[in-house]
Structure formats: structure tokens, C-alpha cells
Amino acid sequence: MLLNQFLLLAAALFCIGVYGVLVRKNGMLVLMSVELILNAVNINLVAFGALTDDVGGEVFALFTIAVAAAEVGIGLAIVLLMYRNRRSIDLSEADLMKG
Amino acid sequence: MNALLAAALPVFTEGPSEVSSVTREANWFLENAFIIPLLPAISFLLILFFGKRMPKKGAEFGIAAVGIAFVLALITGAAWLDHRDNFDGQLSESPATGIEPAHDDHADDGHADDGHEDEGHEDEGEDEHAIGVVADDGSTSSDEVALAVEAEGDGHGEEGHAYVAVQNSTQWLQSGGIEFSAGTLVDGLSVMMLFVVTLISLLVHIYSTDYVSGDRRYTHFFAFLSLFTASMLFFVLSDNILQMIVGWELVGVCSFALIGHWWEEKPNSDAALKAFLTNRVGDVGLLVGMITLFFAAGGGQTFDTLSITNTINQGGVSHTALVVAAAALMAAVMSKSGQFILHTWLPDAMAGPTPVSALIHAATMVVAGIYMVARLYPVFWEGMQIPGSSINLLATVGAVTLVGAGLLAFVQTDIKKVLAYSTVSQLGYMAMALGVGAWTAAVFHLFTHAFFKANLFLGSGSVAHAVHSFDMKKDMGGMRTFMPQTYKTFIIGSVALAGVFPLAGFWSKDEILVGTGGWGIFGGTGGPGSYTFHLTMGMIGAALTAAYMTRCVYLTFHGEYRGGDHGHDDDHAHAHDDAAHHGDPHESGPRILYPLYILSGFSILIGLVNLPPGFQLVPESWQERFLHFIEPAGASYFPAVGHATPSWSLAIISSLIAFGGAGLAYWYYFVKVDGLARSTGQKLTELPNGLVTTNAWARAGHKVLVEKYYLDHLYTGIIAGATKGPIARAANWTNTHLIDGVVNTAGETAVRTGRQVYDKIDQGLIEGFINGSGRVSDATGQELRRINSGKVQNYAAILFAGAAILAGAFIVILAL
Secondary structure, eight states, X not given: OOHHHHHHHHHHHHHHHHHHHHHOOBHHHHHHHHHHHHHHHHHHHHHHHHHTTOTHHHHHHXXXXXXXXXXXXXXXXXXXXXXXXXXXXXGGGOOTTOO | OHHHHXXXXXXXXXXXXXXXXXXXXXXXXXXXXXXXXXXXXXXXXXXXXXXXXXXXXXXXXXXHHHHHHXXXXXXXXXXXXXXXXXXXXXXXXXXXXXXXXXXXXXXXXXXXXXXXXXXXXXXXXXXXXXXXXXXXXXXXXXXXXXXXXXXXXXXXXXXXXXXXXXXXXXXXXXXXXXXXXXXXXXXXXXXXXXXXXXXXXXXXXXXXXXXXXXOTTXXXXXXXXXXXXXXXXXXXXXXXXXXXXXXXXXXXXXXXXXXXXXXXXXXXXXXXXHHHHHHHHHHHHHHHHHHHHHHHTSTTTOOBHHHHHHXXXXXXXXXXXXXXXXXXXXXXXXXXXXXXXXXXXXXXXXXXXXXXXXXXXXXXXXXXXXXXXXXXXXXXXHHTTOTTXXXXXXXHHHHHHHHHHHHHGGGOOBHHXXXXXXXXHXXXXXXXXXXXXXXXXXXXXXXXXXXXXXXXXXXXXXXXXXXXXXXXXXXXXXXXXXXHHHHHHHHHHHHHHHTOTTSHHHHHHHXXXXXXTOOGGGSOOOSSSOOHHHHHHHHHHHHHHHHHHHHHHHHHHSSOOOOSSSOOOXXXXXXXXXXXXXXXXXXXXXXXXXXXXXXXXXXXXXXXXXXXXXXTTSOGGGBTHHHHHHSOTTOTTSOOOOOOOOXXXXXXXXXXXXXXXXXXXHIIIIIXXXXXXXXXXXXXXXXXXXXXXHOHHHHHHHHHHHTGGGHHIIIIIIIIHHHHHHHHHHHHHIIXXXXXXXXXXXXXXXXXXXXXXXXXXXXXXXHHHHHHHHHHHHHHHHHHTXXXXXXXXXXXXXXXXXXXXXXXXXXXXXXX
């Protein structure tokens, strides 16, 4: 069974995604990193689904993809608006919520 | 628990003498009468939301709804006629047991079902009402019919069929073991009211499309006409006293809105307020009376009208309770039905548009009080001790009203006010008839009066439409040449009102006079009591009615036209078509005239529906049709009202008296005034050297009448003034001496105590604590705000860190 390889791939993707989310200044790249995280999860779901011979994993993966599509739509809209308002999508400059 | 508790109480209506006169299964139209008020109610909403967008500004909704309601009322009436004579279906158990909560009990359920099957009653579909329908174990329905027929034998029936009302009610809500139901009660009285209200409302709707055309609140006007019709129909169909109160108040609100239709002018909105506030006075009485009935006769368990009247009729209620209830309800009748001394709002209510006056103040709303008495008649029958006596409050108030208001009609110059006082006077007749025990006569007079008074009101509106004023003395006169059709219909209405044979008013008025039972000396008696005083007042009233109507007809239609040469006193919002009306007034259009023709026809013929039993000119089967179909004779919820025997001598003498009154007025106006006016060429409305100007006593009497018996002064000046002044002074004294003293002492004490508390407790203890906590939270905040950098990625880092910690903890826990 190739489960371990899949899990390692997913873990690697997840870590890259988290790194990207935490470190990159560019909003677009952060969004792409989020996609990495989500797809890491998808790989896990499909892998475990195949292992237990259960379609539930694939179904959940499909749900995740659908939700991710919606999330990307909103995320892109936010980035676009941010660009319109500030002429920049640098996240380190966006600190209006500072307490 | 409640059910058990209530079941433990004795069910007060059960007894061997119980005879039920209610059914729940009858003709479809009788069962589903609720549709009739529903239609105008729907029309009200439609007009409100869509009226302005419709081609006829919403009038079409009102006319269609009321028209259909009228047709339904006709069919319901026909169904009732059939039901009255041919009904032999199954009777309900006494309505009072409708609230018997024993059926919530499981033990009882089986028992009730057994009874069901044994008798083979077919009331599937009615099972939701099973609590009301289930009969007692032994008694079969045929037994009950037999009992009812027997009871009728004592009363007035000869046809052999019992009078069975049709009730269809549904549970609205249940609270604390009391069932609040909503439903319809259809019997002769309500069927008659359905007919009257829908017919007159329909004619008024049609009339109004012309009369108020171009008004700025045309749509609003029709919306309220619909709502008013719906409320009145709701009121007359209500099967419990709670619903009656709701209908009563709805009617009051609608009258407020319609009287104040032209509220931009102060007198109009004042009149609306006066109508509303005067009615509030009576409404307090209504509430008190209904609550008394609920506890005394409803046993604190039911609001059902029939079970309450049933219980009273079987003698199950103490006399004291009934006296209280009847007296309290009297106040309601006095305000709503314009009885002396609370009648003062009714003439002022003429500030509303004329169709409204016809609808509300002649035919429907003001008879709500009369209807209420008729509906709850056992309360008054026992409470006022009507049978076998010769004086009681209800009859006397009615008698005083009918003469007092009749006199006031003589000094009015406003044609609508003449009619308004005439209405008050005729309502006095009805109240008096109810008071002397002539139930059918009262209801019959209500019925006939509705037609000829609506006729007169609409006729006066037709005249006012032409001359733009209601002032008979300034702006009318000689109208018969300009408006011959209106003149004819107005004459028919006046003659009917005056009680001339054989028009409608004659039959009903004569029946009331007979019903007083005061005609003992000439034979023709046998009424429930012997009310000689009331008979006299009724005779005087007949003469007054004929006389003031003669005066009104002369001032409006005869003599010479007095208007036209001065500015229009246009209180009637028709400025837009003033231009078209300049010059001589002319006859009104067909939408005004046709309702007048129809009402005139009714004014002539409608009296024939209740020919007296001694009237030998017609076959016996034509006599007393109204009484047969309307009066619940022999029904278990209606007292055994005796009927006086009509007498030719009384009919002839009362007619002569009416002719005498009319003749006197005719002599004064048509002969003397008219003659003088012709010979001098002046426009006269009174004799310059009449009794009022020459005789001091007559002048004083005239003054009293013009001032309306000083009742308005009494209410606003003396009662309101006298209570206002002393109360204000007393309140002021109390304020400065008593309350200020207390307040000052309390204040000083408080200041001293406060100083101590401030120094010791506040500054020392509490301040320290509060400052301490403030400092702590400030320091915490300073530290914590660093985390709140505003940078999304920092937050994400914290989130991931938290997730990692949780995951670690999870693994550790799993490992353990």
C-alpha cells in the first residue's frame, strides 16, 4: 500500500502551504498557499478513502473542492478590492485592525 | 390538571329541564355564514393595498364584496326560512357543555364515545367539535325535539316546529381550562341583520361613488366603508360575548374614522372625538356587564352567548347579578344607541359624509345597542323585571329619549340634525319596546326604520349635493321644483317615518304601542306588562315625529328657494365641481337616485311582512310572518315573551294623533308661514310674531331646546370644569404641603447619609477596589494589545500555533 507516500506528500504540501500563508507578503501567494493546504487535506481524504474502500473520502474531497472554489472567489474579490483601494496587495501593510 | 379540576366542579347547566335549541348541522349557508363578514374584510385589505391603482380607485372592490355578501345574505335568509319550518335534524347538547372539559379526561372519553355509537349520530367531520355535539348517555335527540316543541307550545308556536339556532364555532385558544371560541350564531335575528346591513351598505356604496367622487381620500373612504360593514356583520354574527365586544369596538373605531373623514376642519375631528369618547363611557359599562355575565351566568367558564342566555332563562342566575349586568349594559346601550343622556354624540356625528350618516347613524351602527339587548334579552327580562310590571329603567330611558329627542328635532336648522334627532327618537322607541317586553316590535321597528331612515338620509344628501349645504333655512326651500325625484322619495320616507297607514313605520310603531300593554281600557292588551306611561310617551312621540317631519319637508322642499344668492358654505368638500353647480341646483345623478328608489320601495312595502294577527283583511298565513321567523319563541335561550293583542281602536287613535301632529305643523308652515311669505314677498321660515317671540314661556322652552337641554354645558362646563378645578387645587395643595414635605425631609436625610457614605465607604473602600480593578485591566490590556497587530498573518500564525498545541495535546492524551 502506498499510503505512507501519500501521507508524506500531503504533509509536505501542508507544511509548504502553512509556510506560504504565514510568511509571504503577497496576497495572491497567500491565497495559493491556502489552496495547497486544502489540497493536502484532499490527498489525505482520498488516500484514506481508498485504504478503507469507502467512497466517503472521495465525496468529502469533492465537497472540499467545491467549498475551496467559493473561498477562492471571495478571496480574489478581497484581494482585488484591496488593490483598488491601496494600489498594493502587500499584506504586511494591511493592519487597519491593529488594536 | 386543569381539566381534572374543572371536571370536579359541578357542571352548572346540566339538569332535567335543559332544552337545547341549537344545532351545528344545517344548511351549508347557515353553517358558513362567516363568509359574509369575511368578504368586506378582504375588500378592506384589497382597497388598502391596491385601491389607488384600480381604475375606480378601489370602489369596485367594496361594491363587489358587499354585493356578493348581499346575495349570500339573501340565500342565507331563504335557507333560514326553510330551516325555521322544516328543520328536524339533530340538536346539539346545550351549548354550555361545549366547554365541559370532562372530555379531556381519558375515563370520560370512552363513555362519550359509547354514547355516540349507541345513538348512531352521524357527525363525522364534526368530531373536532365533539365536545359540543356529544349528547348525554340516555337522552336521544328526538326526546330533545319533543321537549323543545313542548316548550314552544307554551310560547307562541303553532307550526309545531321548534326554533333552532345554528351555531358553528371553533376553538380559538384554550387557557386555564377556559375555551375561547370564535364562531357564528345564525338565527332569525342575525339573519335579519345580515339582510339589513348588507343591503343598506350596498346601496350606500353605490351612492357614495357619486357623492364623494373626487374626494381626496376617496379610496380611504371606501376602505373604511368596507371595514365598517365587515365589523357590523361580525358583530351580529358573533356567537359569544367576547366576540361581541370585539365587534362592538371595531364598529366604534370605524365610526370614528368615518365621522372624522374630513378631519382637516376642527368641528369634524371634534365630532369624531366626541363620538369616540362618549362611546368609551358606555364601553366601560359593556365590559363590566359582560364580565358580570361571564362569571354569573357563564360560570367563569364560557363566553358562549347561547349558554349564558340559556342559563339565565332556566333561572340559574341570581337576580342581583342580573340587575348589575343589565344596568351596566344599559350604559353601553345608552352610548352606542344614542339614548338620553349619552345621545349627544349622535347629532354631532353628522359631521361625517352623508352616506356614512345613512350607514352608521341610521341603519346599522346605532342599532348595535338595540341588537345587543335583543340578543341578550333574558338578562334584561329578568334583571329589569320586565314582565308583570309597569315601569323599568330600560323602558323609561327609551320613553324619555323618544320624546326628548323628538322635541329637539324642532329647533334644528341643519336637515341632517333633524334626521339625527329623529334617529335618536326612533331608537328611543326601540329601547322602550324592548323595555316593555315587546321584543318583536322592537326588532321589527329596527328593521323598518333602517329602510326609511336610510332613505331620508340619502335623500338629504342628494339635496345637499345640489345646494352644497345642509342648512334648511338659509340654503334650501322650494327644492321640489329642482329635484322632483328626490322630493318624491323624501316624502315617502317621511310618511313612512311618521307612521301613516299602510307604510312601513305604521306597522312597527303600532306594534310597539300595542306591546306596551297600556291600552287596557279599550281592550287590546295582554302584553307582558301594563306600561301606561310608556304608551302615553309613545303617542306623544308619534305626534312629534309627524310634526317635525312636516316642518323638515316644508323647509327643504316647499316655499321659495333661499340659497344661491350668497357664497357656498361648502363643508362638504366638493369644491372641484362647484363650477358645474353654479346657478340653480338640479337633480342628482342615477347613482344617487336609484338607491333612493329602492329604499322608497322598501319603505312602502316592508311593513307588510309583519301584519298583526287581528288584521282580518288578509289570510291568516300572511300575518305575523316576521314574528314567526325572527322571534326565537320557545327556544331555550329566550324568555317566554307574551304578546299583546292588537286593537283597531289603538291603531286608529294613534294614527289620528300622528295626523294631528302633522296637521298642526302643516297649518303653521304650509298655511301661515307660506301664506305670509307669499303676501309679503319675503323669504320666511318662521312667523315673525310666532309664539316663541311673543310668549316668555315659549321663548324659554325654545332656548332650552336650542341649547339641547344644556347637556353639552353639563358635560364640558360643569362636570369637566367642576372636576378639573377642585382636583387641580387639591392636587396642588397636596403637592406643596404633603409631598414636598416628605420629599424635602427625605432629601435632607439622604444628603446627610450620602455624605457619610461617600466619605467612608465610597472614597475608602469602593474607590480603591474600582481603581484597583481598573489598573489591573489597563495593564492587562496594554500587554494583550501587542498580539492584536492587525496583521492577518500574525493571527494565522497564532491560529496554527494553537492548532499545533491542540494536536500535540491530542497525541499525548492518545498515547497515555
